[in-house]
Amino acid sequence: MDKTFVSDLEFENQEWACLIRSSDVDAKIIDIEIPDLPEGFSFFSAKDIVGKNSIGFLKTEVPVFADEKIEYAGQAVGILTGPDKKKLLELSSLFQIKTQYLSRPKAQFTFEEEEKNYFDYPIVSRESLSSGNAEEVFEKSSQVVYSTFSFKQRYHYHAETACVKTNWADDRLEIHLATQWPYQVLTSVCNVLDVPKEKINVVSHAEAESLDGRIWFPALLAAQVSVASFLTKKNIVIEFSRQEDFLYTIKTPIVMIQHKTSVSELGKITAMDVSIIVDAGSFNPFITQMLKQMVVTAAGIYHLPVYMISAVAIKTEKGLTGLFSGWGDSYVSSALEKHISEIVEQLDLCPIQFRLQNNLKVGQKTITGIKKEEDFVFENILKAVCNTSDFYRKFYAYRLMNKGRKNRYDGNWRGIGVSVGCQYNGLHILVKSGMNYSAEITLTKDDKVLVKAEPTSEGLKRILKKQIAKELEVEDNQIIFLGASTDEMIPTGAATASCGISILPDLIEKCCTGIKNQRFRKPLPITVSKTYKLPRSKDWDNETLMGNPFISETPGACVIELELDPSTYQIIVRGIWFACDPGKIYSKKMVHRNIHKTIANAVSNISVEDIRENNLLPSNYKIIATGAIPPIRDFVLDSELKTRGLGELAESLVPAAYISALNQIMINHKRIDFLPVFTEDIFNAVTKSEAVDED
Structure with missing residues (x-):
């Protein structure tokens, strides 16, 4: 990966481009009226594309330019290019797109309204898992707990807005952009331009913090810009303004999750029903993989004797949606832990004992039909956060204090919440869907080691360097990572x-093993390449959702303490305690930095970042300021387990602990069942409850 940001690049004779968009929603295109264009300015639409007017992701197609139908507001119908950026923007406002509206319901629904309009939307994907008769268990049970949790859309805030620059070099087209999947960009552009891969070189640049927001959208933008560059034979630049980036790049889907659980008199879960609805917007090429991931992780760390888990995704006019720090498991993990906290509250159980009592034990079967092999010792992980946060004392004290509050000025409004769960690493769902992972190492004649395996971070690159140096008995400075461009990548x-x-x-x-086996038998250079394949003992069926869906899991726990100011309704995070077991650690400093960064992102997501439906201005969308990051204490358990991922764990644990702490504060008021949550939401919940009490 090139460490230069795309926006900092300059090429000779570069010209500008902007996308021409329709403001209509769900409409048939009648005509595109193009204004008189000065010399040097050009407009290209779907009819000018030589190859395919779509790009494919794991068997899902997304149009490059709208051809016959507008699916969502802001969908591009073409691209305008020219040498003068200011003039380009003036001309773009003169385009007239004539359309004819088609009937379609609005994307406003909840579980309560489901029967009225849920089935009016096209279902684009559906997944489910079940065992036993859950309804029969519910009918006989005297202790059944219900809960719902919904997640609003989130904008992928990047330090650098969406930007693509093309450069012609020796009759080859270079495409410079920030992407998490360079080879998909290469494949997409070649299919759209109908050219061989030898004619295109994709150069991947610094991403800042991608949070999985740059997996598929860069390929779409690159294809659009490449059409203009290929047809004009000019170097083209497109760089979104913050407003355009905010409005038209991908956002997270809207997700709603409903739980229903039966608990025995002994405090054991006897059955659970989980219903998941995902508003996938107009296009989300990975929605099927997301639903699979959500279904297979819906049980979390718990043993469910009987269960019914269903997930559906619907297509609406919400625009482009995608991923955010994971493939959907953070939604179900957060919702499950919130639900567990509500079970504990309604049935007056111990929040720690209930979780440990119902934890899936070694030898018990998971919902995907395999026996659990690893013991994550959640007792130790929970002990790390509970003892240091004084969780037990605060939990019962705050519950008693909040239940007995007579008015808003009666004592401190405080709450504390806990959550446990896992991060799921190396998705076999993706591998079985056609996403392959490979690496290649070459030992040269002068003992240089050339590596084609682009790591996701500098930290991982250092880890791999140490590994290679030890295996091949070479110095670190002899190891060279290739992979700034697809010319050098595998x-x-x-x-x-x-x-x-x-x-x-x-x-x-x-x-390395392959090179060592050949090192003194064959002349240098020696090249060995390997592609990841699922072991037979860890096989996975993408249709039945049976088998081993992950390479590994990273266990963790989180405690959050909150205080609510009853005068301003502002929430203050008094402390966050976070513990995890990421296996063997190569750099403690890197692990601690990663934990703090991801916790800050999660807090920003649930309490700072707000997309206002009636005022879509980027100036209204804030991310957490450095000075506003709450105090964080993290604990990394010593472990000899295999090294495993950590970057997505906070997104699963922090929201659940936060909402549980908040609802403990709101125990006498209206419960909060959605994220993100802001001062206005707290005000409404408190004042409505007080109004009911007065009546």
Whole structure:
């Protein structure tokens, strides 16, 4: 990966481009009226594309330009290019897109309204798992707990807005952009331009913090810009303004999750029903993989004797949606832990004992039909956060204090919440869907080691360097990582789901073993390449959702303490305690830094970042300020387990602990069942409850 940001690049004779968009929603295109364009300015639409007017992701197609139908507001119908950026923007406002509206319901629904309009939306994907008769258990049970949790859309805030620059070099087109999947960009552009891969070179640049937001959208933008560059034979630049980036790049889907659980008199879960609805927007090429991931992780760390888990995704006019720090498991993990906290509250149980009592034990079967082999010792992980946070004392004291509050000024409004769970690393769901991971090592005549396996971070690169140096008995400075461009890369899948830390070390080890076996038998240079394949003992069926869906799991726990100011309704995070077991650690400093960074991102997501439906301005969308990051204490358990990912664990644990602490504060008021949550939401919940009490 080139460390230069794309926006900092300059090429000779570069010209500008902007996308021409329709403001209509769900409409048939009648005509595109193009204004008189000055010399040097050009407009290209779907009819000008030589190859395919779509790009494919794991068997899902997304149109490059709208041809016959507008699916969502802001969908591009073409691209305008020219030498003058200011003039380009003036001309773009003169385009007229004539359309004819088609009927379609609005994307406003909840579980309560499901029967009225849920089935009016096209279902684009559906997944489920079940065992036993859950309804029969519920009918006989005297203790059944219900809960719902919904997640609003989130914008992928990047330090650098979406930007693509093309450069012609020796009759080859170079495409410069920030992406987590360079080879998908290469494949997409070649299919759209109908040219061989030898004619295109994709150069991957610094991403800042991608949070899985740059897996598929860069390929779409690159294809659009490449059409203009290929047809004009000019170097083209497109750089979104913050407003355009905010409005038209991908956002997270809206997710709603409902739980229903039966608990025995002894405090054991006897059955659970989980219903998941995902508003996938107009296009989400990975929605099927996301639903599979959500279903297979819906049980979390718990043993469910009887269960019914169903997930559906619907297509609406919400625009482009995608991933955010994981493939959907953070939603179900957060919702499950919130639900567990509500079971504990309603049935007056111990929050720690209930979790440990119902934890899936070694030898018990998971919902995907395999026996659990690893014991994550959640007792030790929970002890680390509970003892240091004084969780037990605060939990019961705050519950008693909040239940007995007579008015808003009666004592401190405080709450504390806990959550446990796992991060799921190296998704076999993706591998079985066609996303392959490979590595290649070459030992040269002058004892240089050339590595084609682009790591996702500099930290991982240092880890792999140490591994290679030890295996091949070479110095660190002899090891060179190639891979700034697809010319130097080996074809590989997206940098996501901790596939780097889960897959690359094994592939590197196999490559090194191959070189050692040939080193003194064959002349140099020696090249060995390996592609990840599922072991027979860890096989996975993508249709039945049976088998081993992950390479590894990273266990963790989180405690959050909150205080609510009853005068301003502002929430203050008094402390966050976080513990995990990421296996063997190569750099403690890197692990601690990663934990703090991801916790800050999670807090920003649940309490700072707000997409206002009626005021979509980027100036209204804030991310957490450095000075506003709450105090964090993290604990990394000593372990000899295999190294495993950590970057997505906070997104699963922090929201659940936060909402549980908040609802403990709101125990006499209206419960909060959604994220993110802001001062206005707290005000509404408190005042509505007080109004009911007065009546």
